[in-house]
Each structure stands twice: as C-alpha cells, then as structure tokens.
Amino acid sequence: MRIVDLEIEDIAFGGKGVARDQGKAVFVPYTIEGELVSAEIVREKKQFAEAELVEVKQSSPDRVEPLCPYFGRCGGCAYQHISYEHQLAIKWRQVRDALQRIGKLKDVPLRPIIPSPKQYAYRNRITVHAQEGVIGFFRRDSHQLIDIEQCPISTDEVNRALTELRAQPYVRDGDYTLRASASSRVFSQTNDEVADALRGLVVNLVPPKQELLIDAYCGAGFFAKALLDKFERVIGIDWDKFAIAAAKQNATDKETYIASDVEEELASVSRNDGFLAVEGETRRLGSRHSLTLIVDPPATGLSADVRKTIVDLAPATLIYVSCNPPTFARDLRELQERFALESVTPLDMFPQTAEIEVAASLRVVPAS
Numbered sequence: 204m205r206i207v208d209l210e211i212e213d214i215a216f217g218g219k220g221v222a223r224d225q226g227k228a229v230f231v232p233y234t235i236e237g238e239l240v241s242a243e244i245v246r247e248k249k250q251f252a253e254a255e256l257v258e259v260k261q262s263s264p265d266r267v268e269p270l271c272p273y274f275g276r277c278g279g280c281a282y283q284h285i286s287y288e289h290q291l292a293i294k295w296r297q298v299r300d301a302l303q304r305i306g307k308l309k310d311v312p313l314r315p316i317i318p319s320p321k322q323y324a325y326r327n328r329i330t331v332h333a334q335e336g337v338i339g340f341f342r343r344d345s346h347q348l349i350d351i352e353q354c355p356i357s358t359d360e361v362n363r364a365l366t367e368l369r370a371q372p373y374v375r376d377g378d379y380t381l382r383a384s385a386s387s388r389v390f391s392q393t394n395d396e397v398a399d400a401l402r403g404l405v406v407n408l409v410p411p412k413q414e415l416l417i418d419a420y421c422g423a424g425f426f427a428k429a430l431l432d433k434f435e436r437v438i439g440i441d442w443d444k445f446a447i448a449a450a451k452q453n454a455t456d457k458e459t460y461i462a463s464d465v466e467e468e469l470a471s472v473s474r475n476d477g478f479l480a481v482e483g484e485t486r487r488l489g490s491r492h493s494l495t496l497i498v499d500p501p502a503t504g505l506s507a508d509v510r511k512t513i514v515d516l517a518p519a520t521l522i523y524v525s526c527n528p529p530t531f532a533r534d535l536r537e538l539q540e541r542f543a544l545e546s547v548t549p550l551d552m553f554p555q556t557a558e559i560e561v562a563a564s565l566r567v568v569p570a571s
C-alpha cells in the first residue's frame with residue numbers, strides 16, 4: 204500500500220494519532236500531535252484510513268523512550284512513547300472533547316486530572332492468554348498471541364506470578380488472571396493508589412448526614428463501605444454473586460447487598476415509589492428526595508432503560524464513575540434533562556494505556 208507524509212493533528216480516543224490525507228482522516232498509532240511522520244496506509248475505508256508508522260521525521264518534544272520491549276506490538280499500552288505529563292494532558296483534553304462533542308455540554312465543569320503516583324509497576328492484576336505453549340497478550344488489533352515474559356506496567360507480585368505460570372511444565376490453553384494478592388475472584392480496581400484517590404474523591408463528593416445510598420454496580424462494596432459514616436442506610440446492587448458474598452462478609456446492620464440486575468432493581472424502586480424487595484421482604488427505602496445514587500457501570504455505560512429509570516427516579520445526588528468517557532458522555536446527554544452536572548474529575552488509573560477513568564457529581568434539578 205501507499206506511503207504518505209503526514210502531520211499529526213490530534214490523538215483520538217483509543218490512542219491513535221489523527222492526520223489528514225487529501226481531506227480524509229488517517230489514524231496512525233504511536234505518534235504525537237505536532238509530529239511530521241511518514242506512514243504506510245494499511246486499510247482504506249470510505250471515511251477514514253488506518254496507517255502504520257514508518258518514520259518520525261520531526262518528533263515532538265514530548266516523545267520519550269518506551270520502557271517495554273513489547274511496546275509497539277502488544278495491544279496493552281498505547282502511550283509509552285509519550286512523556287507522562289503529556290499523557291495526562293491528552294487524557295484531560297479527550298474527556299473535555301467527549302463531553303462537548305458527544306455530551307453536547309457547553310460549559311464543562313472539568314477538574315484537573317488526578318495522576319497516578321506510579322507510572323509503571325501499578326497493575327495489581329492482568330489476564331494472560333495461553334495457546335499452544337505461548338503465554339502472553341494479544342498483538343495490537345489482532346488475535347495473534349505475543350509471548351510475554353514480563354509486563355512493566357504490572358507490579359512485581361504480578362510479574363512473579365507470570366514467571367511462575369511460565370515455569371510450569373504444561374500450561375493448558377485458556378485465560379489466566381494473575382493477581383498481586385491471591386485474595387478475591389471478584390472485580391477490583393486495577394491501580395491501588397489511584398483507586399484510593401477515586402474512593403476519597405467519591406466520599407468528598409457526598410455531603411455528610413445523608414439518609415440512603417444506593418451503590419449500583421457495587422462489586423464488593425468498594426464505594427458503599429467507604430461511605431458508611433455518611434448514611435443511615437446503604438444498599439449495594441451487583442449481579443456478580445461472588446462480589447455480593449464478599450460485600451456481605453463484613454457487613455454492618457446498615458448495609459444490604461443484593462445479587463441482582465441493576466436495571467430490574469432500580470426500575471422496581473422507581474415503580475414502587477421507594478419500596479424494594481430485598482430477600483423476599485419488601486422494605487421502604489425512604490424518599491427519593493434524600494436518595495444518593497452511585498453508578499459505576501462497565502465500559503458499555505448505562506442501558507437506555509437504566510438512563511430512563513434514573514431520570515424518573517430523580518435521586519437528589521447522582522455520582523457517576525466511568526471507565527469509558529464516550530459512553531459516559533452519551534449517558535450525560537440524557538441525564539442532563541433532570542440533573543445539573545457539578546463536576547467531572549478524570550483520573551489516570553491506567554498510565555501508558557489509552558484508558559481513562561472519570562468521576563462526576565450531578566445534582567437533581569426541579570422537573571420542567
């Protein structure tokens with residue numbers, strides 16, 4: 204295919220540089236805005252093209268040497284060639300752009316991004332794949348496995364677990380999740396220090412002396428348990444029964460955890476005006492005017508039904524934690540009908556990768 208000279212104009216969500224060739228957008232991984240590069244077009248579509256970097260002809264002052272020997276092939280990291288300060292600037296800008304373009308927000312109350320204290324050696328778990336004796340991660344944009352000996356963004360404990368797995372005489376084909384602490388099989392945040400910052404931020408977003416918290420998509424109660432002092436009652440909902448069992452293990456009288464679908468449970472609270480069936484008992488939850496709702500959905504964001512239910516339910520305070528700014532911005536667009544956005548804080552939970560975490564605080568406004 205053709206080789207073209209390009210000037211990189213921006214970094215798209217997902218981490219690829221964006222340039223224009225005869226008016227058409229061309230995506231080039233491992234570049235930085237402002238750079239002049241030559242690139243080989245490898246896929247040409249009607250609206251855009253994909254290219255591979257051939258040579259950086261004029262490099263950005265933010266270009267740095269990647270630490271990992273697999274960088275450029277492995278699908279995990281996208282930004283090891285960019286200084287950490289500039290990675291943060293790119294992520295902040297991408298959140299702002301998503302909120303303006305997809306969320307249709309004019310004034311974005313966007314706070315500074317919270318950096319990760321560790322820029323490498325922060326991941327407390329990884330999932331590697333094993334296939335015909337090869338153990339590692341998939342190559343970027345493919346299902347071809349790369350054999351990986353060490354992963355520099357993972358903690359020493361995770362890398363030790365990887366070394367042990369690789370040392371086994373026979374490893375059956377499949378996926379292996381390697382964790383820093385052998386503890387739980389349920390969802391846990393990936394970067395301990397930034398997870399602490401996220402939890403502290405969420406705690407600070409909630410005023411003291413509140414009545415009722417519903418922590419939807421609660422996992423093992425990561426937010427709910429940190430907020431016990433501020434609420435008379437806390438209800439967590441997650442459909443992972445192992446996570447709910449873990450949440451119940453050290454639960455106080457204030458806490459109730461339900462292994463169920465958030466969509467169904469929230470719809471039932473909304474339909475029954477504040478009543479919720481918990482383990483066969485129907486319980487009054489209190490007024491929606493005193494309700495705080497936290498949502499921390501998977502990357503797909505909230506379903507259309509959940510969005511509608513939240514608008515109908517109109518909790519006084521809504522905290523939205525997201526690991527995917529585009530779906531978050533899509534959901535905000537609809538939630539703005541009933542809520543005013545007070546703050547959005549990006550967090551760098553995943554340095555060197557293109558992933559971005561955000562936490563937003565919304566307050567209900569009177570129905571129009």
Ligand SMILES: C[S@@+](CC[C@H](N)C(=O)[O-])C[C@H]1O[C@@H](n2cnc3c(N)ncnc32)[C@H](O)[C@@H]1O
Pocket residue numbers: 390391392420421422423424425426440441442443446463464465466499500501
């Ligand atoms: C991003 S994790 C958040 C977990 C938790 N807030 C934490 O910080 O540890 C998303 C969680 O949503 C749960 N989940 C996804 N879809 C769900 C649904 N429709 N109903 C209930 N739980 C769901 C998953 O089991 C997972 O625990």
